Amino acid sequence: MLLSIVITFLSIYIIYLEKESISKETTELARINISLFLTFFISVGTYIFGESYGLSKVRNTVLQLVAIILGFMFCLYFEANPSNFENHIFFMISFICAICFIFFAPYVKKIFNKKEEIKKTQENYYAYFSAILYSLSTAILIGGIIFILTSIGLFTIDVLFKANIGGRAYGYAFSIAFSLIASAIGLNSIPQKESFEKGNYNENHFSLFLIKYVLIPFIFAYFVILYVYSAKVLIDFSNWPRGEISWLVIIFSTFGYFTYILSYIYEEKIHLIKIFRKYFPFVVLPQIFMLFYSIFLRINQYNLTVNRYFVLLFGFWLLFITIYFIFSKRKYLAFIVFSLFSFSTVISIGPWSVYKLPEGLQTEELKKDLKFVGILKENGKIIPFNNKEKGKNKEILEKRREIENRIRYICNWHNCEKLIKDLKLEGKIKENYAYNLHDYLDSSYYEYSYIDKNGNFDVLNIYFPNIDERKEIKGYEYHYSQIPTYKEKTSKNYIYLNFKEKKIYVYENGENIDILDFTNIIEKIIKEYGEIGSIKEKLEKPLIFELEGNKIKAKLFINGAYFRIKDGKTYESDDNFRNTISGEFIYSKK
Structure with a gap:
C-alpha cells in the first residue's frame, strides 16, 4: 500500500x-x-x-x-x-x-x-x-x-x-x-x-453467455479474416504480407487463450466450447508461421528493431504455448500466464532486452554503412561525404538511404546518445537529434534524391536545390507557391492536384474554371528519373512544364516529387499515403 x-x-x-x-x-x-x-x-x-x-x-x-x-x-x-x-x-x-x-x-x-x-x-x-x-x-x-x-x-x-x-x-x-x-x-x-x-467458483448465465455467444464467435470471425488474408498472400508471393498481420496474430491468439482459460468449466457441458478448446491451438499454429514469415521478411530487409523484436519474441511465446497445448496431456491453464510472465521478464532486462539488443545491432550496421560510403574511416575519423561523387554509384545511393533510416531509427528510439559516443561526436552535435546528426555526417541531406525499393512498390523521391531562384513569369497573371493534393476548404480561389485522376483543378470564386491534364508530366518524371543511379546525374535544373486547358494556360515549376511507383505508374494505396508534388504554379486566362 x-x-x-x-x-x-x-x-x-x-x-x-x-x-x-x-x-x-x-x-x-x-x-x-x-x-x-x-x-x-x-x-x-x-x-x-x-x-x-x-x-x-x-x-x-x-x-x-x-x-x-x-x-x-x-x-x-x-x-x-x-x-x-x-x-x-x-x-x-x-x-x-x-x-x-x-x-x-x-x-x-x-x-x-x-x-x-x-x-x-x-x-x-x-x-x-x-x-x-x-x-x-x-x-x-x-x-x-x-x-x-x-x-x-x-x-x-x-x-x-x-x-x-x-x-x-x-x-x-x-x-x-x-x-x-x-x-x-x-x-x-x-x-x-x-x-x-477449495476450488470454489460460481457458474453464472452471464459468463456462459459471454463465452458462448460473444468471445468464441468473435475469435472465429477474427481467424477467418486472418486465414482469408493468408490465402491472398500465398496466392501472390510478389506482394509482401502487411506488417500489421504479425501483431493481429499475437492479439487474436492471446485473446483466444484468455477465452480458453475462462471456458474451462463449461467444456463438458457445452459442445461448442468443447470443440473450441480442442481445436483452437491447431488453428493458431499456421498463423504463427505467417507471423514469422511476415516479420523475417522485414528483419532481413532492415535488421532488428524494437517493434520487430517484440513481434519475434511474442511469436516464440505463442509457438511455445501452442505446442504445449497440442502435445501436453496435462494442459495446465496456469502455464499460459506463467509463460507470458517469464517471457516478458526475460525481454525486459539484460543486454538482450527489447531496447539494448536492437540498438546494438542497428548501431553496428550503421557503422558498416558509414564505412562503405567513406564517411567513417577505420581509425574512427568522420569525413563528410564527397559532393562530387553523388549519384555516380548505385550502391552508394542505396546505402545513403539506409543510413538516413538507421540514424532516424536510432535517434528516435535511443536518443542518439550511444551512437554519438561510439562515433566520438561529443561536443560536435548541438542536439542529439536525427537531422542534426545526419547533417553532420552528410551535409547534402536536404539535396539528395533516391528510389526506395519496398516490396509491393518503389518510392520515388526527387529534391531539387534552389538552382535558379529567378523564374520566367512574363505573360502570366496568377501565382500559387504550393501545389496541394486536396481541396482547399478555407479559400474560394485555389488549385489542387488529383493524383488518381492525374488532373489539376483550378478554382476561382469557388467554381471550377478549368481542368488540366497531368498524365504526361507524371509519365515523363517516372521515365526520366525512375531508375536508381539516374537521378543525381540529371538534377541540373528544376523541372518546368507548360500546360494548356480550355480556358487557361499555365506553367508548372517542380522542385520536388514524392510518390509511389508500381509497374511504371503511380501507385494509389489505402494506407493514408499521399503522393505529392512540390513546386509553384502560375497561370493566365486565354
Whole structure:
C-alpha cells in the first residue's frame, strides 16, 4: 500500500512538471514511476506466493527485495520517451505481464508437479483465476467511476464559477482514483490463503453467455479474416504480407487463450466450447508461421528493431504455448500466464532486452554503412561525404538511404546518445537529434534524391536545390507557391492536384474554371528519373512544364516529387499515403 501512495504522489508531481514542459527530469521521473508501478504488481504477486506456501517473515522480506530488484532492473533498461508510441505499447505489455504473476503466484510449484491429479488442480486454479479477475475488474471499475464522477464535479465548477480548471486537475484525479483508491480496493479483495485449495467458483448465465455467444464467435470471425488474408498472400508471393498481420496474430491468439482459460468449466457441458478448446491451438499454429514469415521478411530487409523484436519474441511465446497445448496431456491453464510472465521478464532486462539488443545491432550496421560510403574511416575519423561523387554509384545511393533510416531509427528510439559516443561526436552535435546528426555526417541531406525499393512498390523521391531562384513569369497573371493534393476548404480561389485522376483543378470564386491534364508530366518524371543511379546525374535544373486547358494556360515549376511507383505508374494505396508534388504554379486566362 505504501508503494501505491508513492506512485500516486510521484504521478501528481510528474503531471505538474509536464504542464510546464517535457524535460529530461520529467522523462526520468516517468521512467521511475512506471518501474514502481510494475514493481507494485510484482510485489503483490510475491506476497501471495509467500502466503500460499506459509513462508516465514524473513523469507517473505527476501521475496519483496527480489520484487524491488526486478523493478530496479526494469528501470535501468526501460527508455521512457513520452512521445514514442512504441514505448507506450511496451509499457502496456509489461503492465499486463506484471499482473500475470498475480494470476499464478500460489501455483508456481504445481505447474511442474506431474504427480498431482490434474482435474482438481485445474479446478482450484480456475477458481483462483476467476477470483483475481473479479477483484481486478472491480478495482478498475470503481476507480473509473470515481474518476468520472470527480471529472464531472470539476467540469461543473469550471463552467459555473469560471474557475479555469486546467488539465492538471483531471490528471491529479486520475492518479488518485487509480493509483490510490483502485489499488486499495484491489488489495483488499484478493482471496485469502484458505480459499486457494477449495476450488470454489460460481457458474453464472452471464459468463456462459459471454463465452458462448460473444468471445468464441468473435475469435472465429477474427481467424477467418486472418486465414482469408493468408490465402491472398500465398496466392501472390510478389506482394509482401502487411506488417500489421504479425501483431493481429499475437492479439487474436492471446485473446483466444484468455477465452480458453475462462471456458474451462463449461467444456463438458457445452459442445461448442468443447470443440473450441480442442481445436483452437491447431488453428493458431499456421498463423504463427505467417507471423514469422511476415516479420523475417522485414528483419532481413532492415535488421532488428524494437517493434520487430517484440513481434519475434511474442511469436516464440505463442509457438511455445501452442505446442504445449497440442502435445501436453496435462494442459495446465496456469502455464499460459506463467509463460507470458517469464517471457516478458526475460525481454525486459539484460543486454538482450527489447531496447539494448536492437540498438546494438542497428548501431553496428550503421557503422558498416558509414564505412562503405567513406564517411567513417577505420581509425574512427568522420569525413563528410564527397559532393562530387553523388549519384555516380548505385550502391552508394542505396546505402545513403539506409543510413538516413538507421540514424532516424536510432535517434528516435535511443536518443542518439550511444551512437554519438561510439562515433566520438561529443561536443560536435548541438542536439542529439536525427537531422542534426545526419547533417553532420552528410551535409547534402536536404539535396539528395533516391528510389526506395519496398516490396509491393518503389518510392520515388526527387529534391531539387534552389538552382535558379529567378523564374520566367512574363505573360502570366496568377501565382500559387504550393501545389496541394486536396481541396482547399478555407479559400474560394485555389488549385489542387488529383493524383488518381492525374488532373489539376483550378478554382476561382469557388467554381471550377478549368481542368488540366497531368498524365504526361507524371509519365515523363517516372521515365526520366525512375531508375536508381539516374537521378543525381540529371538534377541540373528544376523541372518546368507548360500546360494548356480550355480556358487557361499555365506553367508548372517542380522542385520536388514524392510518390509511389508500381509497374511504371503511380501507385494509389489505402494506407493514408499521399503522393505529392512540390513546386509553384502560375497561370493566365486565354
